[in-house]
Amino acid sequence: MDRIAILGTGLIGASVGLALREQKFPGTIFGWDKDPAQLGIALSRGAIDEATEDPVTAAVSSDVVLLAGPVFSILEWIDQLGPLLTSRQLITDVGSVKGAISERAARNFGGIGQAACLPGHPMAGKEVHGAEHAEASLFRDAVWLFTPLATASPATALETEWREWVTKFGCRTLDLDPARHDELCAWVSHLPQFVATAMSALLEDKFAGDADMRAIGGRALREMTRLGASPYSMWRDVAHTNTEAIAGSLLALEQRLMHLREHLKTPELRDEFDLANRFRAGRFRP
């Protein structure tokens, strides 16, 4: 890998650029973003070497193309770049929903004469977005998930090399089937996000401007609503492309909260605390 094109130089894309640099990537990093301001920040922070206004040319002339925008933008790029990339290239991404992306990718990549494709998803992020918050260390101790195409031939050298870079960023990698990825992420990532959004929105509706509420809220409130700051622009695409799994997890939590509410004064409450205690006693990284 001598040349990489990062399409989307927001928080994740720019963090990948910074992580490549920190790990002494010797090649060239091209960057493009639909928002010129983000692109400028990524360039000035050294996350990319060259800011381009022509993402297609940058992609076509790179060894690896990293799609790092919201899910719908990734789907569009897959369609657009599919006919243009060649079998000497690798396309990968960082989208949070892998079913739709893998399905679209399978039509465009991994076949004879087509570029290789390795859909990916780093389990890392922040509630703030934008290249100004990017960090080389963002991926340290995170898991970088891959959902290899079912149709794909044996891994190409670029695929192997990309996995090595990701490992150098400090990630453990894990391969999953796309459907299982989306189901698991609905529970461990999307549900926490939507609960934080709902709780924050509810509190804003009920207490906007109440200084006492703000003064009293401690670590519990800050943590449980931190993700309330997350941008709609990213999560809209997740909600649209993993709807069923997210709705399932939300419904299950609604029912669980109802159960707890109906048992605030019964011994069933102890069972809920016991289960919750057990969940937290289990180690998060086996």
Added chain:
Amino acid sequence: MDRIAILGTGLIGASVGLALREQKFPGTIFGWDKDPAQLGIALSRGAIDEATEDPVTAAVSSDVVLLAGPVFSILEWIDQLGPLLTSRQLITDVGSVKGAISERAARNFGGIGQAACLPGHPMAGKEVHGAEHAEASLFRDAVWLFTPLATASPATALETEWREWVTKFGCRTLDLDPARHDELCAWVSHLPQFVATAMSALLEDKFAGDADMRAIGGRALREMTRLGASPYSMWRDVAHTNTEAIAGSLLALEQRLMHLREHLKTPELRDEFDLANRFRAGRFRP
């Protein structure tokens, strides 16, 4: 204040002892806990000077009595110590629910010949309990709420001094009416706890032993379930004594989650994110 008796030397009680020592309290700190192990840890960590097996004598012979066990234990101590304490003494507490405590305290304290009483509640804590986790710094930058008795005469010197100590611990103090305290705390403290408990219990039910789920879960999951480790022994009393307000906040969140679930693919989702973003943009400490 020359002598203080801390009844309940768990996380909060022992942290108060450590904070007093850090702030050069020159007097004697007596400690008692129904669990001899907790008492031993508090003593060995220097949170108390003297471990007693006779809490009544310690209370009667102290200037200030701090009740630092679960809410029901505080109610019992109020009843038991009411007739024994005198107008030269102050009784205070750290219970999370103030309506029940203030009502019970008003019967026993604040009248002619009775001890002064200043119910309190530091908005600080951890998901882990016990004196081994106590820290002098636990209260730094927190708010210590007080709900003075309606019947109370002007603040006694001990009351003023206790407020000064709390300020030295690093707290800002805020006085609230007990009913308003319980309503606000239902939303900013109890709701986050019960949501974390429900989410943790749900995930344990659904994914117990699933190594992939554990591996994938990142900061969002860890944060949103951290309070799942909280002890039933403490929260049972909160659930029993602030039931109505907690049930109201849980029901409101259930409805909000349902709304969000039904609008995963509509523009209403943007409204929820906008409100949530606004909540997080507001400062937590005015």
